[in-house]
Structures are given as C-alpha cells and as structure tokens.
Amino acid sequence: MTASRRQILTGAATAAASALAAALPAQAQSGAPAALRARRLKPGDTIGLVSPANATFEREPLEIAIESLQALGFKVKPGAHLRSRYGQFGGTDAQRASDINDCFADDGVDGILAMTGGSGSNRIVDKLDYALIRRKPKFFGGFSDLTSLVNAIHLQTGLITFHCPVAGSEWNEFSVQQFRAVAMEGQAQLMQNPPSERGDNLVPREDRISTLRAGVARGPLIGGNLAVLCSLAGSPYFPDTRGAILFLEEINEYIYSVDRLLSTLRLSGALDQVAGVVLGKFTNCGPGNGGYGVLTLDEVFDDYFLPLKVPVYRGAMIGHIKKKFTVPVGQLAEMDASAGTIRLLSPAVN
Structure with missing residues (x-):
C-alpha cells in the first residue's frame, strides 16, 4: 500500500470514528458504564x-x-x-x-x-x-x-x-399517574405541566411555563436539587453533564444563595457543555429581609443560562411541590423549551 493511499484510508477511518463519537451520548464517550435499566415495577412487587x-x-x-x-x-x-x-x-x-x-x-x-x-x-x-x-x-x-x-x-x-x-x-393523582407511566408501565412519557386552571382570575397563575431561550435539545437527564448537586462538586460522584439536559430545583434558599450555587456549577465547568436546561420549582426562594436590593431570580437565571445559548425553560413540575414528575436520571430525552415539555426517547425500565 502506498503512503498516500494509507494516509487517505487512515484519514477516512479517523473521520468516521469522530463522527461516531459525536453521535454517541457523552457518557459513552467518557467511558462511563453503559446504561442499565431496572425491571419495571408491577403490582405485587x-x-x-x-x-x-x-x-x-x-x-x-x-x-x-x-x-x-x-x-x-x-x-x-x-x-x-x-x-x-x-x-x-x-x-x-x-x-x-x-x-x-x-x-x-x-x-x-x-x-x-x-x-x-x-x-x-x-x-x-x-x-x-x-x-x-x-x-x-x-x-x-x-x-x-x-x-x-x-x-x-x-x-x-x-x-x-x-x-x-x-x-x-x-x-396525588398527578404524581401517581406520572410514576405509573414511567416506572411501572415503561412508557416513553411526555412530561408536561397539567393544564393551568385560572379559577376566578382572567388568566392562569399556577404551574406556568416560562421560556428563557427557545429550542429543542436531546441528551440524558441529569440533575435534581441545586444545593445537593453542588455539594458533590469536586468528588467522584459529581455527575457528567456533557451533552446532558440539566434539570434543577430548589427550596428555602435566598436568591443570593441560588446565585452562589449556580456560580459553583459554572466554575466547575458543569454548565459548559450541557445540551439544555430545565428549571423546576424554586420554592420559597426569595430576596430575604433585604427586599429587592438583590438580583431577582429572573436576572440570576438570565445571567447564568442565556450565555450558554442552549434551550432553557422554567416552571417544570420538578421539586418541593405536591404534583411531581418522575424523572429518570440518565435516560435519553428530548426537551422543547417553547412547549415546556420533556419527552423520554425510550422506556426508562425494562
């Protein structure tokens, strides 16, 4: 084989390998264990x-x-x-x-x-x-x-x-339906907030979706409580967020604390390569006694997530609330920030 032909074949193989790696989820590229699925739960278990x-x-x-x-x-x-x-x-x-x-x-x-x-x-x-x-x-x-x-x-x-x-x-009925669909029936579930009831108001006020940056993204679902997630930073147990859909929720933290926690994620590099962000409920996360001499949550979220130039929405039924999604950690999903949805791309259980 001539040197030039060898170079052409080697270059083609390298390009093919690079294309395959780009198509794989971040976990596969990083050498993390392949996904394991538990057997679905059923009545009598x-x-x-x-x-x-x-x-x-x-x-x-x-x-x-x-x-x-x-x-x-x-x-x-x-x-x-x-x-x-x-x-x-x-x-x-x-x-x-x-x-x-x-x-x-x-x-x-x-x-x-x-x-x-x-x-x-x-x-x-x-x-x-x-x-x-x-x-x-x-x-x-x-x-x-x-x-x-x-x-x-x-x-x-x-x-x-x-x-x-x-x-x-x-x-409650909503949480049970979500749990059964994902963990027991093995559905490729579409997670979407319940229809908002406006009651006596002119427009709905509860469980609203707010789109920070429109778009659709795919990746494994990774995340949970913001403070707990940040507490793992620097340890072997901190999740790999590369190519992930990062979902976050919080409770009882002042806004300045939320800002500091998000700075931990940014400085650790966890935000650098996410595919998208889903913000759940930030329950009782207000300005504290000082009132709005501090940034608002809107401003904090804009500061950290808009520069990422990935789809972001806020208000998902994730967090310290009565009605909850069942979110499979590690499962490939697609988020639509305009529609305010998360769609599992396959069942999360066998």
Whole structure:
C-alpha cells in the first residue's frame, strides 16, 4: 500500500470514528458504564423502604407512607434501620448505607424507595456497594437530598435511577399517574405541566411555563436539587453533564444563595457543555429581609443560562411541590423549551 493511499484510508477511518463519537451520548464517550435499566415495577412487587437521609420521628408518617405504597399495589419491606435515629439522620451512616446495600442484595426486593429527604445522603454516597448494584440493578428513587444518591448510582453503575416522590410524599393523582407511566408501565412519557386552571382570575397563575431561550435539545437527564448537586462538586460522584439536559430545583434558599450555587456549577465547568436546561420549582426562594436590593431570580437565571445559548425553560413540575414528575436520571430525552415539555426517547425500565 502506498503512503498516500494509507494516509487517505487512515484519514477516512479517523473521520468516521469522530463522527461516531459525536453521535454517541457523552457518557459513552467518557467511558462511563453503559446504561442499565431496572425491571419495571408491577403490582405485587415488593418495595424496600429505606431512610438514607433524615429520620422519621413520628409513627403516623411511616404508617401513611406504607399505606400509600400498598395502595399503589406494592408489598412493603421496611429496611432493618428504617425507624432508627442518629441525630437528625435515620440511623448511623453505616446503618443507612447497609439498608440500601441489603435491599439491592435481597432477591425478594424488587425496588427501593426512600422514606424522606432532609440531609445525610452525602455521608453515605461512598459507602454503597456499586459492584453489587451493577450486578443486581433495581428501581431506586427519591428526590431532594436523594439527588446525591440517584446521580452517584447512575454515574458509578450506569443504572437509570429516578428523581421521584419519596414514600412520604403526597401521592396525588398527578404524581401517581406520572410514576405509573414511567416506572411501572415503561412508557416513553411526555412530561408536561397539567393544564393551568385560572379559577376566578382572567388568566392562569399556577404551574406556568416560562421560556428563557427557545429550542429543542436531546441528551440524558441529569440533575435534581441545586444545593445537593453542588455539594458533590469536586468528588467522584459529581455527575457528567456533557451533552446532558440539566434539570434543577430548589427550596428555602435566598436568591443570593441560588446565585452562589449556580456560580459553583459554572466554575466547575458543569454548565459548559450541557445540551439544555430545565428549571423546576424554586420554592420559597426569595430576596430575604433585604427586599429587592438583590438580583431577582429572573436576572440570576438570565445571567447564568442565556450565555450558554442552549434551550432553557422554567416552571417544570420538578421539586418541593405536591404534583411531581418522575424523572429518570440518565435516560435519553428530548426537551422543547417553547412547549415546556420533556419527552423520554425510550422506556426508562425494562
């Protein structure tokens, strides 16, 4: 083979490889584990109920949570330390981690759901048996403080996890429909806010969508609670946001704190290569006692997200609200910032 022909063939092969790499999701390019899907949940399955974060201090919330899961058609197996307490946590770090590991190891448990959020999940993120989880993938879900665990498990194992109601959440009709469609029926769900009711008002005021930058984007869904996500920065458990649709929500943070948290994402490089951004509800995130001598949330979001020149919308049913989407972390999806929708490109469960 002549040198010139060899160069032509080598160049063609290199171009083909580059084109293939460009077509792959960021996780595949970065060498992260290939996506794993849990078996879909079905009535009669057993849910392992665990407390990876805060303790539950009264009996009644536990009773309501168990009855809610039973009303969904599940059997419930409480973790060995579900009712434990260490300070504000649902047991010691070792106890809380062992309950999760034991549920993944237990062939009689079909899926795992957190009882509540709060704080403490970061303390056990390095104590999970990720090799075990890869061998025995199961549904794992929760939101708020569980942001660290659903993202870490996906990053370390490839398992698609779920940013969804915790067992102690209000299981209203909207949240139940979303959960069933994604986790039980395996639908390629279109996540769209419920029709706004205007009541006595001239126009609807609740659950509105605001488009910051129009457009359509595709990528794996990554994200959750802003503060918890930022707390993982610099660790091996911080998610890979390259090519991702980043979704964020928050509660009880002053606007200056939201600004600081978003600066952490920007300075860490997490915003540099996102495909799009979906902002959920930022509940009770106001200016504080100083009033509007500070930036508004609108201004903060514009400052951080408009320069990215990717589709962005605000107001998705994600966060500390009664009606919630079930968002599969790691699942490929398409967002439409003008329509205010997220569409799963395939089922998130087998």
